[in-house]
Amino acid sequence: MSTAVRAPYALDRNPLDEWLFRKEWPLRDLATPPAGSGLRPVPGDAGLPVLGHSLEMLRLGLDYAMRRYRTIGPVSWARAFGVRVVSASGPEATQVVLANRDKAYSQQGWEYFIGPFFNRGLMLLDFDEHLYHRRLMQLAFTADRLSGYMGRVGEVVRSGVDTWRPGDRFPVYRALKQLTLDVATTIFMASSMGADSDRLTRAFVDTVRAGTALVRLPVGRWGAGLRGRRMLEDYFRGALPAKRASDSDDLFAALCHARTDDGETFSDEDVVNHMIFLMMAAHDTSTIATSALVYYLGKHPEWQDRARAESLALGDEPLTVESLAALPTLDLVLKESMRLVAPVPWMVRKTVRDTDLLGHHVPAGVIVVTLAWLNHMLPEHWSNPFEFDPDRFDEDRREDKSHRFAYMPFGGGVHKCIGMHFGTYEVKTLAHELLRRFEWTVPDGYEVRWDPTALPLPKDGLPISLRRR
Numbered sequence: 153m154s155t156a157v158r159a160p161y162a163l164d165r166n167p168l169d170e171w172l173f174r175k176e177w178p179l180r181d182l183a184t185p186p187a188g189s190g191l192r193p194v195p196g197d198a199g200l201p202v203l204g205h206s207l208e209m210l211r212l213g214l215d216y217a218m219r220r221y222r223t224i225g226p227v228s229w230a231r232a233f234g235v236r237v238v239s240a241s242g243p244e245a246t247q248v249v250l251a252n253r254d255k256a257y258s259q260q261g262w263e264y265f266i267g268p269f270f271n272r273g274l275m276l277l278d279f280d281e282h283l284y285h286r287r288l289m290q291l292a293f294t295a296d297r298l299s300g301y302m303g304r305v306g307e308v309v310r311s312g313v314d315t316w317r318p319g320d321r322f323p324v325y326r327a328l329k330q331l332t333l334d335v336a337t338t339i340f341m342a343s344s345m346g347a348d349s350d351r352l353t354r355a356f357v358d359t360v361r362a363g364t365a366l367v368r369l370p371v372g373r374w375g376a377g378l379r380g381r382r383m384l385e386d387y388f389r390g391a392l393p394a395k396r397a398s399d400s401d402d403l404f405a406a407l408c409h410a411r412t413d414d415g416e417t418f419s420d421e422d423v424v425n426h427m428i429f430l431m432m433a434a435h436d437t438s439t440i441a442t443s444a445l446v447y448y449l450g451k452h453p454e455w456q457d458r459a460r461a462e463s464l465a466l467g468d469e470p471l472t473v474e475s476l477a478a479l480p481t482l483d484l485v486l487k488e489s490m491r492l493v494a495p496v497p498w499m500v501r502k503t504v505r506d507t508d509l510l511g512h513h514v515p516a517g518v519i520v521v522t523l524a525w526l527n528h529m530l531p532e533h534w535s536n537p538f539e540f541d542p543d544r545f546d547e548d549r550r551e552d553k554s555h556r557f558a559y560m561p562f563g564g565g566v567h568k569c570i571g572m573h574f575g576t577y578e579v580k581t582l583a584h585e586l587l588r589r590f591e592w593t594v595p596d597g598y599e600v601r602w603d604p605t606a607l608p609l610p611k612d613g614l615p616i617s618l619r620r621r
């Protein structure tokens with residue numbers, strides 16, 4: 153059974169938004185294709201003077217991307233945030249970009265938005281250098297290590313949710329954000345940030361949100377991001393010598409001690425840069441995925457009951473990688489929640505050479521985005537895409553198999569999320585412990601609004617009515 157919902161990123165529009173949404177600008181070519189190439193130019197437009205289409209992207213999010221996809225096509229360009237951005241929308245265009253067969257697309261696209269804040273994180277490295285770092289980092293994500301981390305995730309979550317004070321308007325997003333930060337500091341560093349916790353949480357939030365600042369000067373949102381980055385560097389640098397000397401089994405230590413058979417290792421700077429990126433990559437995405445899951449379970453009590461029955465049947469033992477298999481309903485609901493609210497809604501690249509994107513000529517030096525949230529909502533690939541319908545992932549339907557890039561919450565290609573298994577375990581463990589202890593609802597007719605400015609953020613903190621069972 154499924155229940156109708158409206159598009160998850162549909163925000164209320166004021167008259168200016170409505171005008172921007174409807175406005176059709178004359179189309180222009182991004183660049184002239186080389187003579188004799190047989191390629192077509194990329195069509196698009198620059199939008200408003202100075203601002204380009206930044207306002208539409210920030211305020212209308214998915215609605216706007218979908219409109220351009222429908223009116224211009226899977227490959228189009230727009231000016232936004234001071235640059236020309238090519239949108240590679242729909243699974244076919246996404247596949248060309250993420251599979252990156254001719255190595256035309258580099259991670260420098262991310263560099264433009266978040267480079268100053270997540271300098272030399274794994275996601276910002278390219279080609280051979282990326283491969284080198286990814287192979288080393290993989291040593292911190294082996295099956296044995298994941299099993300070890302899992303045990304501790306359960307402990308942190310249990311003691312964290314025991315401190316929750318249920319109520320009618322419980323701000324669950326903030327509570328989950330604290331919990332996933334506690335998980336990250338325990339698993340990643342075998343420590344608690346203690347008195348530094350608030351300061352560092354703020355630093356993470358600032359660094360993530362800075363990427364879509366309209367003014368790229370050391371003031372306002374951009375400036376807060378730069379200060380956040382400095383604070384995080386100082387924190388990890390200070391903790392590094394003790395970690396190098398320790399034999400603890402957390403992720404920080406795993407990076408310090410990672411050594412391939414060829415003797416390759418990470419430098420101190422590498423470890424600091426990777427830790428800052430990993431904390432961000434793990435923390436925000438897991439918070440969003442869990443928040444979306446809690447929201448949909450609150451809205452669909454029949455699914456909550458079904459998931460709870462499976463969790464209760466497992467008894468009091470902490471979850472393990474093996475016992476997760478006994479929670480099939482949670483698996484379906486999580487997949488559907490990440491389809492409706494992709495924690496990383498768009499992925500960014502930059503062309504390092506001229507290339508052919510579905511028969512269009514894209515010149516070197518252009519930012520290209522792929523849009524998970526759009527691919528997840530196309531009726532060509534999903535039945536009633538705006539509806540919450542976890543059974544679409546069931547073995548006898550598997551709508552996600554309609555195309556390799558129809559469903560991509562963890563991306564694809566060589567930069568596919570390295571923490572996919574860890575992140576999935578973490579979110580399921582969180583949900584499992586919540587289901588065992590609490591029941592929750594959202595008011596009739598309530599629909600959370602996801603702010604699409606950076607990674608999706610519930611505008612009102614997602615208040616739920618939470619009761620102990």
Ligand code: HEM
Pocket residue numbers: 274275276286430433434435437438441495496499500560561562563564566567568569570571572574575576579
């Ligand atoms: C529900 C949770 C998560 C989601 C939805 C998610 C999503 C993603 C996506 C979409 C990408 C690809 C970005 C791109 O291609 O440009 C990515 C990359 C990455 N993620 Fe995750 N992630 C999650 C959890 C985690 C966790 C828990 C960790 C670490 C423990 C992590 C670490 C990374 C890293 C290091 C990369 C870069 C990989 C590379 O460039 O080779 N993520 N993630």
